[in-house]
Amino acid sequence: xxxxxxxxxxxxxxxxxxxxxxxxxxxxxxxxxxxxxxxxxxxxxxxxxxxxxxxxxxxxxxxxxxxxxxxxxx
Amino acid sequence: xxxxxxxxxxxxxxxxxxxxxxxxxxxxxxxxxxxxxxxxxxxxxxxxxxxxxxxxxxxxxxxxxxxxxxxxxxxxxxxxxxxxxxxxxxxxxxxxxxxxxxxxxxxxxxxxxxxxxxxxxxxxxxxxxxxxxxxxxxxxxxxxxxxxxxxxxxxxxxxxxxxxxxxxxxxxxxxxxxxxxxxxxxxxxxxxxxxxxxxxxxxxxxxxxxxxxxxxxxxxxxxxxxxxxxxxxxxxxxxxxxxxxxxxxxxxxxxxxxxxxxxxxxxxxxxxxxxxxxxxxxxxxxxxxxxxxxxxxxxxxxxxxxxxxxxxxxxxxxxxxxxxxxxxxxxxxxxxxxxxxxxxxxxxxxxxxxxxxxxxxxxxxxxxxxxxxxxxxxxxxxxxxxxxxxxxxxxxxxxxxxxxxxxxxxx
Numbered sequence: 001x002x003x004x005x006x007x008x009x010x011x012x013x014x015x016x017x018x019x020x021x022x023x024x025x026x027x028x029x030x031x032x033x034x035x036x037x038x039x040x041x042x043x044x045x046x047x048x049x050x051x052x053x054x055x056x057x058x059x060x061x062x063x064x065x066x067x068x069x070x071x072x073x074x
Numbered sequence: 075x076x077x078x079x080x081x082x083x084x085x086x087x088x089x090x091x092x093x094x095x096x097x098x099x100x101x102x103x104x105x106x107x108x109x110x111x112x113x114x115x116x117x118x119x120x121x122x123x124x125x126x127x128x129x130x131x132x133x134x135x136x137x138x139x140x141x142x143x144x145x146x147x148x149x150x151x152x153x154x155x156x157x158x159x160x161x162x163x164x165x166x167x168x169x170x171x172x173x174x175x176x177x178x179x180x181x182x183x184x185x186x187x188x189x190x191x192x193x194x195x196x197x198x199x200x201x202x203x204x205x206x207x208x209x210x211x212x213x214x215x216x217x218x219x220x221x222x223x224x225x226x227x228x229x230x231x232x233x234x235x236x237x238x239x240x241x242x243x244x245x246x247x248x249x250x251x252x253x254x255x256x257x258x259x260x261x262x263x264x265x266x267x268x269x270x271x272x273x274x275x276x277x278x279x280x281x282x283x284x285x286x287x288x289x290x291x292x293x294x295x296x297x298x299x300x301x302x303x304x305x306x307x308x309x310x311x312x313x314x315x316x317x318x319x320x321x322x323x324x325x326x327x328x329x330x331x332x333x334x335x336x337x338x339x340x341x342x343x344x345x346x347x348x349x350x351x352x353x354x355x356x357x358x359x360x361x362x363x364x365x366x367x368x369x370x371x372x373x374x375x376x377x378x379x380x381x382x383x384x385x386x387x388x389x390x391x392x393x394x395x396x397x398x399x400x401x402x403x404x405x406x407x408x409x410x411x412x413x414x415x416x417x418x419x420x421x422x423x424x425x426x427x428x429x430x431x432x433x434x435x436x437x438x439x440x441x442x443x444x445x446x447x448x449x450x451x452x453x454x455x456x457x458x459x460x461x462x463x464x465x466x467x468x469x470x471x472x473x474x475x476x477x478x479x480x481x482x483x484x485x
Contacts, residue, residue, distance in 0.1 A: 011312060011322045012325050014324060015124075015310050015322075032117065034116070045121075
Protein backbone atom coordinates (compact mmCIF):
# COMPACT_ATOMS: atom_id res chain seq x y z
CA UNK A 1 0.00 0.00 0.00
CA UNK A 2 1.43 3.37 -0.97
CA UNK A 3 1.78 6.23 1.55
CA UNK A 4 -1.36 8.32 1.97
CA UNK A 5 -0.76 12.08 2.02
CA UNK A 6 -2.82 15.11 2.81
CA UNK A 7 -2.14 18.81 2.25
CA UNK A 8 -2.93 21.95 4.21
CA UNK A 9 -3.78 24.95 2.01
CA UNK A 10 -3.04 28.55 2.89
CA UNK A 11 -3.85 32.04 1.63
CA UNK A 12 -0.26 33.14 1.82
CA UNK A 13 3.08 31.46 1.30
CA UNK A 14 4.36 33.10 4.45
CA UNK A 15 1.46 31.56 6.40
CA UNK A 16 2.48 28.15 5.01
CA UNK A 17 6.01 28.70 6.35
CA UNK A 18 4.59 29.69 9.72
CA UNK A 19 2.58 26.41 9.77
CA UNK A 20 5.63 24.43 8.71
CA UNK A 21 7.63 25.89 11.59
CA UNK A 22 4.88 25.01 14.11
CA UNK A 23 4.27 21.47 12.80
CA UNK A 24 7.96 20.60 12.61
CA UNK A 25 8.42 21.85 16.17
CA UNK A 26 5.59 19.49 17.19
CA UNK A 27 7.53 16.60 15.66
CA UNK A 28 5.33 16.05 12.59
CA UNK A 29 6.74 15.11 9.19
CA UNK A 30 5.75 17.85 6.77
CA UNK A 31 7.06 19.23 3.50
CA UNK A 32 6.31 22.37 1.51
CA UNK A 33 5.25 21.42 -2.04
CA UNK A 34 3.63 23.29 -4.95
CA UNK A 35 -0.17 23.15 -4.71
CA UNK A 36 -1.31 20.18 -6.87
CA UNK A 37 -3.16 21.29 -10.02
CA UNK A 38 -6.28 19.23 -9.19
CA UNK A 39 -6.76 21.24 -6.00
CA UNK A 40 -6.01 24.77 -7.15
CA UNK A 41 -4.65 26.77 -10.02
CA UNK A 42 -2.68 28.80 -7.48
CA UNK A 43 1.05 29.14 -8.00
CA UNK A 44 1.73 29.02 -4.29
CA UNK A 45 2.88 26.27 -1.99
CA UNK A 46 1.04 24.00 0.42
CA UNK A 47 2.12 21.74 3.24
CA UNK A 48 2.11 17.99 2.66
CA UNK A 49 1.73 15.65 5.63
CA UNK A 50 1.04 11.97 6.31
CA UNK A 51 -2.71 11.55 6.23
CA UNK A 52 -2.58 9.40 9.37
CA UNK A 53 -1.52 12.58 11.25
CA UNK A 54 -4.38 14.74 10.00
CA UNK A 55 -6.18 15.28 13.31
CA UNK A 56 -2.89 16.09 15.04
CA UNK A 57 -1.98 18.54 12.24
CA UNK A 58 -5.28 20.37 12.69
CA UNK A 59 -4.85 20.43 16.43
CA UNK A 60 -1.33 21.95 16.28
CA UNK A 61 -2.41 24.61 13.79
CA UNK A 62 -5.39 25.60 15.92
CA UNK A 63 -3.26 25.65 19.09
CA UNK A 64 -0.79 27.99 17.40
CA UNK A 65 -3.61 30.02 15.85
CA UNK A 66 -2.21 29.55 12.36
CA UNK A 67 -5.01 30.34 9.91
CA UNK A 68 -5.36 27.89 7.00
CA UNK A 69 -7.67 27.75 4.02
CA UNK A 70 -8.38 24.00 4.02
CA UNK A 71 -7.14 20.44 4.43
CA UNK A 72 -7.44 17.91 1.58
CA UNK A 73 -6.54 14.26 1.19
CA UNK A 74 -4.38 13.60 -1.86
CA UNK B 75 35.91 44.58 14.65
CA UNK B 76 38.51 45.17 11.95
CA UNK B 77 37.88 48.21 9.84
CA UNK B 78 38.98 48.04 6.23
CA UNK B 79 39.79 51.77 5.99
CA UNK B 80 42.39 53.08 8.42
CA UNK B 81 42.07 56.54 9.99
CA UNK B 82 38.34 56.78 9.45
CA UNK B 83 36.07 57.72 12.30
CA UNK B 84 32.50 57.09 11.23
CA UNK B 85 30.02 59.29 13.10
CA UNK B 86 27.13 59.17 10.63
CA UNK B 87 25.11 56.24 11.95
CA UNK B 88 21.91 58.29 11.90
CA UNK B 89 22.21 58.25 8.09
CA UNK B 90 23.16 54.58 7.86
CA UNK B 91 25.01 52.37 10.32
CA UNK B 92 28.58 51.38 9.50
CA UNK B 93 30.35 49.10 9.85
CA UNK B 94 27.89 46.20 9.93
CA UNK B 95 28.40 43.10 12.08
CA UNK B 96 30.67 40.57 10.37
CA UNK B 97 27.83 38.17 9.49
CA UNK B 98 25.78 40.68 7.49
CA UNK B 99 27.84 40.86 4.30
CA UNK B 100 28.38 37.09 4.47
CA UNK B 101 24.64 36.46 4.70
CA UNK B 102 23.97 38.61 1.62
CA UNK B 103 26.72 36.81 -0.32
CA UNK B 104 25.51 33.39 0.82
CA UNK B 105 22.00 34.18 -0.33
CA UNK B 106 23.17 35.23 -3.78
CA UNK B 107 25.68 32.39 -4.13
CA UNK B 108 23.80 29.46 -2.69
CA UNK B 109 20.11 30.21 -2.23
CA UNK B 110 19.21 32.85 -4.73
CA UNK B 111 15.65 31.78 -5.58
CA UNK B 112 12.47 33.85 -5.51
CA UNK B 113 10.80 33.55 -2.10
CA UNK B 114 7.19 32.45 -2.25
CA UNK B 115 6.83 32.05 -5.99
CA UNK B 116 7.74 28.48 -6.88
CA UNK B 117 7.45 25.32 -4.83
CA UNK B 118 10.96 23.98 -5.33
CA UNK B 119 13.33 23.67 -2.42
CA UNK B 120 15.41 26.75 -3.19
CA UNK B 121 12.28 28.90 -3.38
CA UNK B 122 10.84 27.51 -0.16
CA UNK B 123 14.21 27.95 1.58
CA UNK B 124 14.20 31.61 0.50
CA UNK B 125 10.61 31.96 1.74
CA UNK B 126 11.65 30.43 5.06
CA UNK B 127 14.48 32.92 5.40
CA UNK B 128 12.07 35.80 4.78
CA UNK B 129 9.63 34.34 7.31
CA UNK B 130 12.34 33.91 9.95
CA UNK B 131 13.33 37.55 9.49
CA UNK B 132 9.71 38.63 10.04
CA UNK B 133 9.70 36.45 13.12
CA UNK B 134 12.83 38.13 14.53
CA UNK B 135 11.32 41.57 13.90
CA UNK B 136 8.01 40.59 15.53
CA UNK B 137 9.89 39.28 18.56
CA UNK B 138 12.05 42.40 18.84
CA UNK B 139 9.06 44.76 18.80
CA UNK B 140 6.55 42.68 20.78
CA UNK B 141 4.28 41.92 17.81
CA UNK B 142 2.35 38.68 18.08
CA UNK B 143 1.99 37.60 14.44
CA UNK B 144 5.08 37.65 12.16
CA UNK B 145 2.74 37.94 9.15
CA UNK B 146 1.79 41.44 10.25
CA UNK B 147 5.39 42.45 9.49
CA UNK B 148 5.45 43.94 5.98
CA UNK B 149 8.68 44.50 4.06
CA UNK B 150 9.35 47.66 2.04
CA UNK B 151 12.53 49.09 0.60
CA UNK B 152 13.00 51.53 3.53
CA UNK B 153 11.12 53.45 6.20
CA UNK B 154 10.21 56.21 3.74
CA UNK B 155 8.30 53.75 1.59
CA UNK B 156 6.71 52.31 4.73
CA UNK B 157 5.57 55.77 5.90
CA UNK B 158 4.28 56.64 2.42
CA UNK B 159 2.29 53.41 2.31
CA UNK B 160 0.74 54.07 5.71
CA UNK B 161 0.01 57.78 5.26
CA UNK B 162 -1.18 57.69 1.67
CA UNK B 163 -3.01 54.40 2.14
CA UNK B 164 -4.88 55.47 5.25
CA UNK B 165 -5.68 59.19 5.06
CA UNK B 166 -8.58 60.44 2.92
CA UNK B 167 -9.79 63.98 2.15
CA UNK B 168 -11.71 65.19 5.21
CA UNK B 169 -9.53 63.20 7.65
CA UNK B 170 -7.40 65.02 10.20
CA UNK B 171 -3.85 63.91 11.04
CA UNK B 172 -1.66 65.08 13.93
CA UNK B 173 2.13 65.07 13.84
CA UNK B 174 5.04 66.74 15.66
CA UNK B 175 7.32 69.61 14.66
CA UNK B 176 10.44 67.39 14.63
CA UNK B 177 9.41 65.24 11.67
CA UNK B 178 11.67 64.14 8.88
CA UNK B 179 10.60 64.91 5.31
CA UNK B 180 9.68 61.22 4.95
CA UNK B 181 6.59 62.20 6.95
CA UNK B 182 6.23 65.92 6.15
CA UNK B 183 6.36 65.63 2.36
CA UNK B 184 3.64 62.95 2.07
CA UNK B 185 1.56 64.90 4.63
CA UNK B 186 1.94 68.20 2.74
CA UNK B 187 0.90 66.45 -0.48
CA UNK B 188 -2.13 64.95 1.30
CA UNK B 189 -2.97 68.38 2.70
CA UNK B 190 -3.29 69.69 -0.85
CA UNK B 191 -5.79 66.88 -1.48
CA UNK B 192 -7.96 67.90 1.48
CA UNK B 193 -6.45 66.13 4.49
CA UNK B 194 -6.31 68.42 7.55
CA UNK B 195 -2.90 68.60 9.24
CA UNK B 196 -1.79 69.77 12.69
CA UNK B 197 1.89 69.83 13.69
CA UNK B 198 2.28 69.96 17.48
CA UNK B 199 5.28 72.13 18.37
CA UNK B 200 8.19 70.79 20.41
CA UNK B 201 10.23 73.02 22.71
CA UNK B 202 13.44 74.51 21.24
CA UNK B 203 15.29 71.74 23.10
CA UNK B 204 13.23 69.17 21.16
CA UNK B 205 10.78 67.96 23.83
CA UNK B 206 7.02 67.46 23.56
CA UNK B 207 4.22 67.78 26.11
CA UNK B 208 1.86 64.82 25.64
CA UNK B 209 -1.17 66.97 26.57
CA UNK B 210 -0.51 69.12 23.48
CA UNK B 211 -1.37 66.10 21.35
CA UNK B 212 -4.67 65.62 23.17
CA UNK B 213 -5.55 69.28 22.57
CA UNK B 214 -4.79 68.89 18.86
CA UNK B 215 -7.33 66.10 18.37
CA UNK B 216 -10.53 66.76 16.44
CA UNK B 217 -13.63 64.61 15.87
CA UNK B 218 -12.25 63.66 12.43
CA UNK B 219 -8.69 62.84 13.61
CA UNK B 220 -7.71 59.53 12.07
CA UNK B 221 -4.06 59.22 12.94
CA UNK B 222 -1.19 60.57 15.01
CA UNK B 223 2.16 60.04 13.31
CA UNK B 224 5.22 60.71 15.38
CA UNK B 225 8.99 60.56 14.93
CA UNK B 226 10.22 58.38 17.82
CA UNK B 227 13.56 60.20 18.01
CA UNK B 228 14.64 63.29 16.13
CA UNK B 229 17.28 62.70 13.47
CA UNK B 230 18.52 66.25 14.16
CA UNK B 231 18.78 66.50 17.96
CA UNK B 232 18.12 62.89 18.96
CA UNK B 233 15.40 63.73 21.48
CA UNK B 234 12.89 60.98 22.22
CA UNK B 235 9.15 61.63 21.79
CA UNK B 236 6.75 60.56 24.57
CA UNK B 237 5.37 57.76 22.42
CA UNK B 238 3.77 55.72 25.19
CA UNK B 239 1.87 58.71 26.62
CA UNK B 240 0.75 59.95 23.20
CA UNK B 241 -0.28 56.37 22.33
CA UNK B 242 -2.39 56.25 25.49
CA UNK B 243 -4.13 59.48 24.45
CA UNK B 244 -4.65 58.08 20.95
CA UNK B 245 -6.16 54.92 22.41
CA UNK B 246 -8.57 56.85 24.64
CA UNK B 247 -9.82 58.80 21.62
CA UNK B 248 -10.05 55.90 19.17
CA UNK B 249 -7.18 57.24 17.04
CA UNK B 250 -4.26 55.17 15.76
CA UNK B 251 -0.63 55.98 16.50
CA UNK B 252 1.97 55.41 13.78
CA UNK B 253 5.60 55.72 14.86
CA UNK B 254 8.61 56.49 12.67
CA UNK B 255 11.30 54.39 14.36
CA UNK B 256 14.07 55.24 11.86
CA UNK B 257 16.37 56.47 14.66
CA UNK B 258 15.27 54.10 17.45
CA UNK B 259 14.70 50.58 16.07
CA UNK B 260 17.62 48.47 17.30
CA UNK B 261 19.11 51.08 19.63
CA UNK B 262 16.22 51.81 22.00
CA UNK B 263 13.72 49.32 23.45
CA UNK B 264 10.36 49.29 21.61
CA UNK B 265 7.39 47.10 22.56
CA UNK B 266 4.36 47.85 20.37
CA UNK B 267 1.60 46.78 22.83
CA UNK B 268 3.27 48.32 25.92
CA UNK B 269 4.17 51.52 24.05
CA UNK B 270 0.64 51.81 22.59
CA UNK B 271 1.98 51.76 19.02
CA UNK B 272 -0.51 50.73 16.33
CA UNK B 273 1.80 50.99 13.32
CA UNK B 274 5.58 50.80 13.63
CA UNK B 275 7.62 51.93 10.61
CA UNK B 276 11.25 50.82 10.61
CA UNK B 277 14.30 50.86 8.40
CA UNK B 278 16.73 47.97 8.19
CA UNK B 279 19.97 49.82 7.50
CA UNK B 280 20.36 51.96 10.62
CA UNK B 281 20.07 50.58 14.16
CA UNK B 282 18.96 47.16 12.89
CA UNK B 283 22.40 46.86 11.22
CA UNK B 284 21.16 45.39 7.94
CA UNK B 285 21.89 46.47 4.35
CA UNK B 286 20.33 49.47 2.61
CA UNK B 287 17.15 48.64 0.70
CA UNK B 288 15.44 46.94 3.64
CA UNK B 289 12.70 48.26 5.91
CA UNK B 290 8.98 48.00 6.46
CA UNK B 291 6.12 48.39 8.90
CA UNK B 292 4.32 46.29 11.49
CA UNK B 293 0.57 46.50 12.02
CA UNK B 294 -0.63 46.18 15.61
CA UNK B 295 -3.66 44.14 16.61
CA UNK B 296 -6.04 47.12 16.51
CA UNK B 297 -5.43 47.81 12.80
CA UNK B 298 -7.48 45.57 10.48
CA UNK B 299 -5.67 43.90 7.56
CA UNK B 300 -7.58 45.99 5.01
CA UNK B 301 -7.42 49.39 6.76
CA UNK B 302 -4.60 50.65 4.55
CA UNK B 303 -4.71 50.73 0.76
CA UNK B 304 -1.54 49.32 -0.78
CA UNK B 305 0.80 51.69 -2.64
CA UNK B 306 1.58 49.08 -5.29
CA UNK B 307 -0.33 46.11 -6.66
CA UNK B 308 0.93 43.12 -8.58
CA UNK B 309 2.14 39.56 -8.33
CA UNK B 310 2.31 38.08 -4.85
CA UNK B 311 2.65 34.35 -5.52
CA UNK B 312 -0.79 33.87 -3.97
CA UNK B 313 -4.31 33.82 -5.48
CA UNK B 314 -2.85 33.82 -8.96
CA UNK B 315 -6.26 33.08 -10.48
CA UNK B 316 -7.49 36.43 -9.16
CA UNK B 317 -6.89 39.75 -10.89
CA UNK B 318 -7.66 41.58 -7.66
CA UNK B 319 -5.01 42.24 -5.04
CA UNK B 320 -5.23 39.84 -2.05
CA UNK B 321 -6.45 41.53 1.12
CA UNK B 322 -4.44 39.42 3.59
CA UNK B 323 -1.08 40.22 5.15
CA UNK B 324 1.67 40.50 4.15
CA UNK B 325 0.73 39.84 0.49
CA UNK B 326 -1.59 42.86 0.35
CA UNK B 327 1.47 45.14 0.51
CA UNK B 328 4.25 42.99 -0.95
CA UNK B 329 3.79 42.93 -4.71
CA UNK B 330 6.75 41.99 -6.83
CA UNK B 331 9.92 40.21 -5.80
CA UNK B 332 11.26 41.15 -2.39
CA UNK B 333 14.85 42.25 -1.72
CA UNK B 334 15.57 38.77 -0.35
CA UNK B 335 19.36 39.19 -0.45
CA UNK B 336 19.00 42.37 1.62
CA UNK B 337 16.56 40.64 3.96
CA UNK B 338 19.13 37.85 4.46
CA UNK B 339 21.59 40.53 5.59
CA UNK B 340 18.97 42.14 7.81
CA UNK B 341 18.36 38.76 9.44
CA UNK B 342 22.05 38.55 10.32
CA UNK B 343 21.89 42.07 11.79
CA UNK B 344 18.85 41.14 13.88
CA UNK B 345 20.52 37.95 15.11
CA UNK B 346 23.56 39.98 16.14
CA UNK B 347 21.32 42.38 18.08
CA UNK B 348 19.49 39.50 19.75
CA UNK B 349 22.80 38.08 20.93
CA UNK B 350 24.07 41.44 22.19
CA UNK B 351 20.74 42.68 23.56
CA UNK B 352 19.20 46.12 22.95
CA UNK B 353 19.95 47.11 26.57
CA UNK B 354 23.68 46.66 25.99
CA UNK B 355 23.55 48.62 22.73
CA UNK B 356 21.62 51.41 24.44
CA UNK B 357 24.04 51.54 27.41
CA UNK B 358 27.06 51.80 25.07
CA UNK B 359 25.45 54.55 23.01
CA UNK B 360 24.40 56.48 26.14
CA UNK B 361 28.00 56.35 27.37
CA UNK B 362 29.35 57.59 24.01
CA UNK B 363 26.71 60.33 23.83
CA UNK B 364 27.54 61.51 27.37
CA UNK B 365 31.25 61.61 26.54
CA UNK B 366 30.53 63.56 23.36
CA UNK B 367 28.21 66.06 25.06
CA UNK B 368 30.55 66.61 28.00
CA UNK B 369 33.47 67.15 25.63
CA UNK B 370 31.58 69.57 23.36
CA UNK B 371 30.36 71.57 26.37
CA UNK B 372 33.99 72.18 27.37
CA UNK B 373 34.94 73.69 23.98
CA UNK B 374 34.66 77.49 23.73
CA UNK B 375 32.62 78.63 20.74
CA UNK B 376 30.57 75.42 20.39
CA UNK B 377 26.80 75.58 20.72
CA UNK B 378 25.00 72.28 21.33
CA UNK B 379 21.31 71.81 20.49
CA UNK B 380 18.75 69.56 22.18
CA UNK B 381 18.42 68.49 25.79
CA UNK B 382 22.15 67.78 26.23
CA UNK B 383 21.13 64.85 28.42
CA UNK B 384 21.68 61.32 27.04
CA UNK B 385 18.76 60.00 29.09
CA UNK B 386 16.33 61.93 26.88
CA UNK B 387 17.86 61.19 23.51
CA UNK B 388 19.48 58.66 21.19
CA UNK B 389 23.08 58.95 19.98
CA UNK B 390 22.45 61.93 17.69
CA UNK B 391 24.12 65.21 18.63
CA UNK B 392 23.76 68.50 16.73
CA UNK B 393 26.04 71.48 17.30
CA UNK B 394 27.61 74.50 15.62
CA UNK B 395 31.02 76.09 15.78
CA UNK B 396 30.81 79.88 16.13
CA UNK B 397 32.08 81.64 13.03
CA UNK B 398 32.22 78.55 10.80
CA UNK B 399 29.67 77.27 8.31
CA UNK B 400 28.59 73.67 9.00
CA UNK B 401 29.53 72.73 5.43
CA UNK B 402 33.02 74.10 5.93
CA UNK B 403 33.41 72.21 9.20
CA UNK B 404 32.30 68.97 7.49
CA UNK B 405 34.87 69.35 4.74
CA UNK B 406 37.68 69.97 7.24
CA UNK B 407 36.51 67.12 9.49
CA UNK B 408 36.62 64.71 6.54
CA UNK B 409 39.77 65.91 4.76
CA UNK B 410 41.95 66.81 7.73
CA UNK B 411 40.69 64.57 10.52
CA UNK B 412 39.04 61.58 8.78
CA UNK B 413 35.76 62.15 10.57
CA UNK B 414 32.60 61.27 8.66
CA UNK B 415 29.56 63.26 9.75
CA UNK B 416 26.55 64.98 8.25
CA UNK B 417 25.86 68.70 8.19
CA UNK B 418 23.06 70.93 6.96
CA UNK B 419 19.34 70.37 7.38
CA UNK B 420 19.25 66.55 7.53
CA UNK B 421 16.03 66.37 5.42
CA UNK B 422 14.20 67.86 8.39
CA UNK B 423 13.53 71.60 7.88
CA UNK B 424 10.69 71.52 10.44
CA UNK B 425 13.04 70.22 13.12
CA UNK B 426 15.66 72.89 12.35
CA UNK B 427 12.98 75.60 12.55
CA UNK B 428 12.00 74.21 15.96
CA UNK B 429 15.51 74.36 17.38
CA UNK B 430 16.30 77.67 15.65
CA UNK B 431 18.93 76.52 13.17
CA UNK B 432 17.03 77.03 9.89
CA UNK B 433 18.35 77.55 7.21
CA UNK B 434 22.05 77.20 8.03
CA UNK B 435 21.63 73.84 9.79
CA UNK B 436 24.01 72.08 12.15
CA UNK B 437 26.94 69.68 12.34
CA UNK B 438 25.62 66.27 13.39
CA UNK B 439 27.67 63.54 15.05
CA UNK B 440 25.82 60.23 15.37
CA UNK B 441 27.91 57.50 17.01
CA UNK B 442 26.95 53.85 16.76
CA UNK B 443 27.48 50.58 18.56
CA UNK B 444 30.90 50.04 16.95
CA UNK B 445 32.37 53.42 17.91
CA UNK B 446 34.80 53.57 20.82
CA UNK B 447 35.36 56.21 23.54
CA UNK B 448 38.82 56.83 22.00
CA UNK B 449 37.16 57.75 18.68
CA UNK B 450 34.86 60.22 20.47
CA UNK B 451 37.92 61.79 22.08
CA UNK B 452 39.63 62.14 18.70
CA UNK B 453 36.52 63.74 17.24
CA UNK B 454 36.40 66.18 20.15
CA UNK B 455 40.03 67.14 19.55
CA UNK B 456 39.17 67.86 15.92
CA UNK B 457 36.20 70.05 16.89
CA UNK B 458 38.39 71.91 19.35
CA UNK B 459 40.99 72.58 16.65
CA UNK B 460 38.30 73.89 14.29
CA UNK B 461 36.76 76.08 17.01
CA UNK B 462 40.20 77.59 17.63
CA UNK B 463 40.69 78.16 13.91
CA UNK B 464 37.29 79.85 13.53
CA UNK B 465 38.27 82.20 16.34
CA UNK B 466 41.45 83.51 14.67
CA UNK B 467 41.25 87.02 13.10
CA UNK B 468 42.63 85.78 9.76
CA UNK B 469 39.92 83.16 9.43
CA UNK B 470 37.21 85.66 10.29
CA UNK B 471 38.38 88.14 7.63
CA UNK B 472 38.60 85.50 4.92
CA UNK B 473 35.21 84.18 5.92
CA UNK B 474 33.57 87.61 5.82
CA UNK B 475 34.95 88.36 2.34
CA UNK B 476 33.70 85.04 1.10
CA UNK B 477 30.21 85.54 2.47
CA UNK B 478 30.00 88.94 0.73
CA UNK B 479 31.07 87.24 -2.48
CA UNK B 480 28.45 84.51 -1.96
CA UNK B 481 25.76 87.14 -1.50
CA UNK B 482 26.73 88.76 -4.81
CA UNK B 483 26.56 85.36 -6.50
CA UNK B 484 23.10 84.82 -5.16
CA UNK B 485 21.69 88.09 -6.46
